[in-house]
Structures are given as C-alpha cells and as structure tokens.
Amino acid sequence: MNTFSPEDNLDISESSPSSPGSPLGKIDLSGLIQFGLTEAVNDQFKAIIAKDSDLVPGRVTRVDGISTFVQTASVDYRAVSTFARIAHKDEFEIEPAQPTVGDWVLVRPGEEQNPDELELVLPRISLLSRKRVMRGKEQGDEQILASNINTVFVVQAATYFNPSRLEREIALVWGSGATPVVVITKIDLLEEGQDPTVAIAQARESAPDVEVFAASGITGEGTEPLRKYTEAGSTVVLIGASGVGKSTLVNLLMGQQTMETAEIRESDTRGRHTTVTRQLLRLPNGGVLIDTPGIRTIGLVSGSEDALAKTFSDVEEYMWKCRFSDCGHSSEPGCAIAEAIKSGNLSQTRFDSYMRMGRELQFEETKNDAAAKTDHQRRMKVVAKANRQRTKAEKRRKS
Ligand SMILES: Nc1nc2c(ncn2[C@@H]2O[C@H](COP(=O)(O)OP(=O)(O)OP(=O)(O)O)[C@@H](O)[C@H]2O)c(=O)[nH]1
Numbered sequence: 001m002n003t004f005s006p007e008d009n010l011d012i013s014e015s016s017p018s019s020p021g022s023p024l025g026k027i028d029l030s031g032l033i034q035f036g037l038t039e040a041v042n043d044q045f046k047a048i049i050a051k052d053s054d055l056v057p058g059r060v061t062r063v064d065g066i067s068t069f070v071q072t073a074s075v076d077y078r079a080v081s082t083f084a085r086i087a088h089k090d091e092f093e094i095e096p097a098q099p100t101v102g103d104w105v106l107v108r109p110g111e112e113q114n115p116d117e118l119e120l121v122l123p124r125i126s127l128l129s130r131k132r133v134m135r136g137k138e139q140g141d142e143q144i145l146a147s148n149i150n151t152v153f154v155v156q157a158a159t160y161f162n163p164s165r166l167e168r169e170i171a172l173v174w175g176s177g178a179t180p181v182v183v184i185t186k187i188d189l190l191e192e193g194q195d196p197t198v199a200i201a202q203a204r205e206s207a208p209d210v211e212v213f214a215a216s217g218i219t220g221e222g223t224e225p226l227r228k229y230t231e232a233g234s235t236v237v238l239i240g241a242s243g244v245g246k247s248t249l250v251n252l253l254m255g256q257q258t259m260e261t262a263e264i265r266e267s268d269t270r271g272r273h274t275t276v277t278r279q280l281l282r283l284p285n286g287g288v289l290i291d292t293p294g295i296r297t298i299g300l301v302s303g304s305e306d307a308l309a310k311t312f313s314d315v316e317e318y319m320w321k322c323r324f325s326d327c328g329h330s331s332e333p334g335c336a337i338a339e340a341i342k343s344g345n346l347s348q349t350r351f352d353s354y355m356r357m358g359r360e361l362q363f364e365e366t367k368n369d370a371a372a373k374t375d376h377q378r379r380m381k382v383v384a385k386a387n388r389q390r391t392k393a394e395k396r397r398k399s
Pocket residue numbers: 185186187188189215216217218219240241242243244245246247248249260261262263264272273274275276292293294295
C-alpha cells in the first residue's frame with residue numbers, strides 16, 4: 001500500500017490554475033493523511049482540483065440524515081449531498097452517489113447563505129453493503145455501510161460464538177472487495193477450563209482462508225496482532241451483533257474512551273444498540289477505524305454468488321469431485337459431499353448453511369427487484385474499475 005509520511009510534500013498548488021488571490025490557491029492535503037489518504041487518492045484529487053479549484057477534498061466521517069460530515073485537510077464541513085455523483089474520469093458520465101462513511105469526496109463550499117454541497121464522490125475501491133431487513137420484514141433495498149475499507153473486523157464474542165452468523169458475515173465482507181478478519185472478543189470472560197482455542201477452531205472451520213484472532217477489549221490481551229491492520233493509510237471497519245464488544249475494542253485501539261459502550265439488556269429482545277451511527281475515527285498512528293451499530297440480520301444483496309463461493313470454498317471443492325456434474329448431493333453414488341460429511345471432513349451444518357444461503361440468493365434473483373440488483377451490480381462494477389485503475393497507477397508509479 002502506498003502511504004505518505006507527513007513529511008512528504010503534498011502541496012499541489014502548482015497544478016492548480018486558480019487565481020493568485022484565491023484562498024484555495026494553495027491547497028495542502030497533508031491534513032488528510034491521518035484520515036487514510038493514499039497516493040492514489042491524492043492523485044485523483046489533484047487532477048480534479050486542477051480543473052476546478054473551488055472544490056475542497058475530504059473524507060466522509062459520518063452521515064446523519066441529509067447531513068454529510070466531511071473532514072478536510074483544515075476544516076470540517078456539514079454538507080448536503082442532494083446532487084452528489086461519482087467522479088468518473090469521463091465528465092459526461094453521470095452516476096448519482098449516496099455518500100457513505102469512508103468516501104473520498106469533494107465539497108463545494110456554499111457562498112453566503114447557501115449550504116455547502118457535496119458534489120463529487122471518488123470511485124470506491126471497496127463497498128460494504130447489506131440487504132436491509134426491518135423488523136423481520138424485508139425492506140428490499142440495500143444499505144451501504146462503508147466504503148474504501150481495506151479490512152473488516154468481523155467481531156463475535158467468545159461467550160456466545162455463532163458459527164452460522166459468522167458465515168453470513170464473512171460472505172458479506174467478501175462481497176465488498178475488502179478482506180475479512182475474525183476477532184473473537186471477551187476471552188477474559190471464559191471460565192476456567194473454557195478455552196478460546198475452541199472458538200478459534202470453530203471460526204477457522206466457518207471461515208477458511210480467513211485470519212482468526214482472540215482478544216479482550218477490556219484487558220487488551222490478544223489485541224497487539226490486530227494493529228498490523230490499522231497502519232497509516234488503511235481503513236478498518238468493525239461489524240458484528242450488538243453487544244459483542246466492537247466499541248470496546250475501538251476504544252482500546254484508540255488508547256482512549258472515544259465510543260460509548262454498554263451492557264445490552266437481556267430482556268430487550270429488540271436489542272438496544274449502544275452505537276447508533278457509523279463513525280470514522282482516526283488512530284494515533286494514521287490508520288482509520290469505522291465503528292458501526294450492531295447488525296441484527298445479515299442479508300446478502302443479490303449478486304453475491306461469488307462471495308458465497310469464496311466463503312464456502314471448501315464445500316465447492318468437494319462438489320467438483322462428485323461423480324455426476326449435476327449431483328444433488330442427497331444419495332447419488334460417488335457424491336463427494338456425502339463422503340466428506342461421513343468422514344467428518346465437512347460438517348452437515350456447514351453444508352446446510354451453504355445450501356440455505358444459495359437458495360436465498362436464488363430467491364433474490366427471481367424476485368422482482370431487477371432494479372435493485374442492477375443498482376448493486378453497477379456500483380460494484382465501478383468498484384472493480386477503480387481497483388483496476390489503482391493497480392495500473394501503482395504499477396506505473398513503481399516502474
Ligand atoms: N469482559 C469483557 N467485557 C467486554 C469486552 N468487550 C466488551 N465488553 C462489554 O460488553 C458490553 C458491550 O460492549 P460494546 O463495546 O458496547 O458492544 P458493541 O459491539 O459496540 O455494541 P453496539 O454498539 O450496541 O453494537 C459492554 O458492557 C462492554 O464493557 C471484553 O473483551 N471483555
């Protein structure tokens with residue numbers, strides 16, 4: 001990853017053709033380094049400001065209704081985003097954008113009584129979203145949780161570890177373009193004789209190819225290895241059920257009480273969320289954390305087939321070995337799935353989860369929400385394109 005040290009010269013005034021008297025004529029973006037600014041993002045900002053020096057670059061730290069809180073190199077803006085659009089290279093390509101926490105954006109400061117307008121959103125390199133489910137009823141649309149994240153800490157408590165939930169969470173993350181990391185918290189609460197290695201082993205089974213850590217946000221035990229994900233220039237978002245200890249972990253990594261934390265009331269089945277808004281925080285070392293409110297249900301957005309395949313790569317591998325290519329994995333001869341289950345290499349529960357989630361996605365496909373699906377696919381296409389461009393730019397820079 002390309003990151004800056006604060007000493008790097010980020011003065012981009014030379015490429016800005018603004019009038020000498022303009023207060024924005026000499027823009028110094030070094031203040032954004034501590035909000036995760038990378039060279040690639042800086043280059044994109046530079047190119048845009050060269051054409052329009054009134055725009056101010058920044059990063060979205062919080063979204064509250066119609067207000068988008070943007071941290072820029074010097075001041076904070078509370079901007080409206082009615083006409084925000086993705087900053088495609090082709091200026092005539094107009095794609096509306098709903099800004100989210102983590103977005104790199106350009107604000108047009110309002111003159112006199114006019115509000116500050118969030119105008120452009122840089123193409124995202126990753127986008128975490130889920131299907132919105134309200135009070136047990138599907139609401140159908142997609143909730144965008146965070147963007148431009150490198151790593152997602154999927155947090156579960158050792159005291160009530162839930163493997164099938166973990167599978168869903170991992171699938172959600174693989175679909176975003178970011179890398180999942182499992183963090184099992186509250187290991188200090190395990191009674192004597194109870195061992196975190198049990199939960200770790202379970203997590204490894206539910207999340208093959210994913211790193212698993214066990215830690216305590218209270219004692220700090222096991223948290224040191226997590227810091228390698230939070231280096232300068234990288235963004236980490238924490239997701240998980242309410243009360244698993246996301247904010248407690250955030251506070252520990254921040255080295256201070258930044259987020260409110262609280263015991264959830266057992267009697268309240270709705271679950272009381274202590275954290276109510278997604279919020280971007282900067283770590284003392286230049287990394288960025290995004291704390292989120294607990295998610296109760298993890299709905300996969302349609303088009304998540306690849307994410308499902310990645311989550312259940314072990315299951316799919318067995319499937320390839322079935323004698324018949326159209327094997328139903330029930331009682332067919334030469335079924336590698338049945339064999340794996342019988343020999344104990346694959347658990348029946350895991351296979352059932354895979355089938356259930358596959359059916360859910362299939363149902364999504366058949367449902368009449370073609371519009372929602374294309375929205376999601378279009379958004380992820382932009383993410384893929386942004387990644388290709390970034391890789392190319394990085395190669396150019398290295399050569
Ligand atoms: N003993 C112990 N308690 C913990 C640990 N992590 C969190 N807690 C406690 O668990 C409760 C919930 O922690 P939070 O950090 O508020 O949980 P959260 O995941 O942020 O919850 P929401 O904001 O509602 O999504 C609090 O009372 C914490 O003190 C831990 O590692 N060990």
